[in-house]
Amino acid sequence: MPESVSPRQRRALRLGWQFVRPYRRQVLLALLALVVTAAITLSMGQGIRLLVDQGFMTRSAHQLNQTIGLFLLLVVALAVGTFSRFYLVSWIGERCVADIRRAVFDHLIGLHPGFFEDNRSSEIQSRLTADTTLLQSVIGSSLSMFLRNALMVIGGVVLLFITNPKLTSIVVVALPLVLAPILLFGRRVRSLSRQSQDRVADVGSYVAETLGQIKTVQAYNHQAHDRELFAGTVEAAFAVARQRIAQRAWLITLVIVLVLGAVGVMLWVGGMDVIAGRISAGELAAFVFYSLIVGSAFGTLSEVIGELQRAAGAAERIAELLAARSAILPPAVAQVLPQRASGRIELQQLVFAYPSRPSVAAVDGLSLTIEPGQTVALVGPSGAGKSTLFDLLLRFYDPQQGRILLDGRAITELDPDHLRQQFALVAQNPSLFRGTVEANIRYGRPEATLAEVEAAARGAHADAFIRQLPQGYQTPLGEGGIGLSGGQRQRLAIARALLVDAPILLLDEATSALDAQSEHLIQQALPSLMAGRTTLVIAHRLATVQHADRIVVIDKGRLVAVGTHRQLIEESPLYARLAALQFTTG
Known part of the structure; x- marks a missing residue:
């Protein structure tokens, strides 16, 4: 036998x-x-x-x-x-x-x-x-x-x-x-x-x-x-x-x-x-x-x-x-960043294809440098590779070619946990979990006090609607935040990011699916969230793009153009077309 x-x-x-x-x-x-x-x-x-x-x-x-x-x-x-x-x-x-x-x-x-x-x-x-x-x-x-x-x-x-x-x-x-x-x-x-x-x-x-x-x-x-x-x-x-x-x-x-x-x-x-x-x-x-x-x-x-x-x-x-073994592992001897990174990001000749689609490059030879404290908007049609860049920055995947540097250190030489502590992510569809409102805001910093949670909620213009909930900050949320509107969920996600207080902020189309009133409230919350941070914004809304230090136009994983809103309307046909289609009605 x-x-x-x-x-x-x-x-x-x-x-x-x-x-x-x-x-x-x-x-x-x-x-x-x-x-x-x-x-x-x-x-x-x-x-x-x-x-x-x-x-x-x-x-x-x-x-x-x-x-x-x-x-x-x-x-x-x-x-x-x-x-x-x-x-x-x-x-x-x-x-x-x-x-x-x-x-x-x-x-x-x-x-x-x-x-x-x-x-x-x-x-x-x-x-x-x-x-x-x-x-x-x-x-x-x-x-x-x-x-x-x-x-x-x-x-x-x-x-x-x-x-x-x-x-x-x-x-x-x-x-x-x-x-x-x-x-x-x-x-x-x-x-x-x-x-x-x-x-x-x-x-x-x-x-x-x-x-x-x-x-x-x-x-x-x-x-x-x-x-x-x-x-x-x-x-x-x-x-x-x-x-x-x-x-x-x-x-x-x-x-x-x-x-x-x-x-x-x-x-x-x-x-x-x-x-x-x-x-x-x-x-x-x-x-x-x-x-x-x-x-x-x-x-x-x-x-x-x-x-x-x-x-x-x-x-x-x-x-x-x-x-099953993770494809993303910490190096044998990890380099250490300062407790708070300055936020300088360098993308060097990145080439990446998802394992499920190895023949299609989601990012193709892309290079870009982002200085500390800059706000950079990423613009391009759906499937251009914008969200993929966020996945690579957070090291959910490693590129097949090229590398990403944070404050001059390759992110593959850093411990993934330490790397991700430098980022705060506000996703297009924010993830909320079963538990209280307070627990969801405290998700990235479980040791935060209630006073810090409330301060973050006020900064995200969420405090008012939270206090109107049946049990305020102790109101239990259903799975995925069911029962809250899209704008309310988004503001809770922004409060969570504010509380984490990371040096780099990733905003993935944070206002694209919201009504005008919710978008207005979130646009009011964003300046306090972005202040003093390196910010990357995947943007479909004119209001977000116009205030960016630089706008990066991406198409089919390649960098097509970089500049201000005014420059790109004159110099980039793709950006001008996107602006005409998406922004003029915003």
């Missing part, structure tokens, strides 16, 4: 051991309880032999009382051992899965954003919840059952040999017949279990995607089509599950027929020996007991192996997440 263990399965086994290892003491205690309960169960066979031969056959009340007393003592010991085993094994399962979930989340949150372009977040969520729940069930129950029944089989076969070697040979001959289908079906079940988990993840992914965009779904009356597509996804999951269940059902059926068939043959042979006087009735009763123990343990093993195969598939999927 060792050669059939794939590298993925070895990685899954290592993953399991990695999380179980810290709790070796509890594991040893659980194993001790497991061995004790198995031994007590097996010793009951000898109790039955004594009961029959010395209790029933001798017709002695004293002997019967003794054997019954011993039997009841074993029952109490078995109950105590079972309680200990169940509690410890369940505790280990819950503890390990809690550790796995934390480890996976801690690992994922440090991966570069490109990883989440290639892997659906809803599928990752399924792995973090459904797969870990399956692992909890296996570590906290099925694994214990497997070990216990494996001990019962081994101990039972040993005691069968001690009790009657002749009859045991019948059971031993049947063993290969039972093992063969377990190994044959087990491999198939393992493959189907992995497929089944993938299909379940597809179901979760579809639900998350559709319900997350429910307004769009209903606005376009897409419900019927979505029901049909979801039904197909569910049926695909069911089809794989049905195959897996059928394989396991065949496995269990074969085991029962073979094991109990062997027991039937053994009973016939043993019965003939009792009639002939070669063995006692008590020996046969004990032998039947051990045979049934071995048979039922084998039946349970065949069921549990199916669960273990499912868990192996789940562990493989979780191990894949933990094995």
Whole structure:
């Protein structure tokens, strides 16, 4: 079997051991309880032999009382051992899965954003919840059952040999017949279990995607089509599950027929020996007991192996997440900027294509120098590469060619965390999180005081509307800031950026989707936000562009022109066209 263990399965086994290892003491205690309960169960066979031969056959009340007393003592010991085993094994399962979930989340949150372009977040969520729940069930129950029944089989076969070697040979001959289908079906079940988990993840992914965009779904009356597509996804999951269940059902059926068939043959042979006087009735009763123990343990093993195969598939999927490596790593020896950078940025011959579109350059040979304290507006048609520059500055990606310098140091030589402390980002669609208004503003500086939070909100012209909310700064926000207008969300994002007080500000079309009143309020907030900072603005609005120190026109990832608004209207046909289309109506 060792050669059939794939590298993925070895990685899954290592993953399991990695999380179980810290709790070796509890594991040893659980194993001790497991061995004790198995031994007590097996010793009951000898109790039955004594009961029959010395209790029933001798017709002695004293002997019967003794054997019954011993039997009841074993029952109490078995109950105590079972309680200990169940509690410890369940505790280990819950503890390990809690550790796995934390480890996976801690690992994922440090991966570069490109990883989440290639892997659906809803599928990752399924792995973090459904797969870990399956692992909890296996570590906290099925694994214990497997070990216990494996001990019962081994101990039972040993005691069968001690009790009657002749009859045991019948059971031993049947063993290969039972093992063969377990190994044959087990491999198939393992493959189907992995497929089944993938299909379940597809179901979760579809639900998350559709319900997350429910307004769009209903606005376009897409419900019927979505029901049909979801039904197909569910049926695909069911089809794989049905195959897996059928394989396991065949496995269990074969085991029962073979094991109990062997027991039937053994009973016939043993019965003939009792009639002939070669063995006692008590020996046969004990032998039947051990045979049934071995048979039922084998039946349970065949069921549990199916669960273990499912868990192996789940562990493989979780191990894949933990094995994912970030493309953005800190250097071995990171250079250190002053606590607050001056804000001088140099872009030198940048060439970059997204991993998902390697043949299309999002930035193509772009060079630009931005002096400390300057406000530079980036202008160009959609897809020109403006937002990509922000991604590169924040080192969410590294360029394939060229480099970016901050205060004369290449950003690849800086620790990414330290680099990002120098930037404050206000996105076009600001990200707000479930929690209070205060917590959302404090997002970039968790240690800030309430007075500092309120000062930042006043600077962003957000204080007035916050105080009108039901609980003011303690008002809980829904996911994504649901319930707030676009302008309100944007002003909270500006307050967050003000509170961070970073030397470089990145404004990604901060007012492009707002109504005139909201835009007016935000335009009032921007001067205090931009004061004393190097500011890069992705701009579609004339009001923002006109006040910039320089305007940079970008098209197809290339720098087309640089100058003031007036200069570019005269010198750059592309800028003049954009101005005519976008700005004159602003």
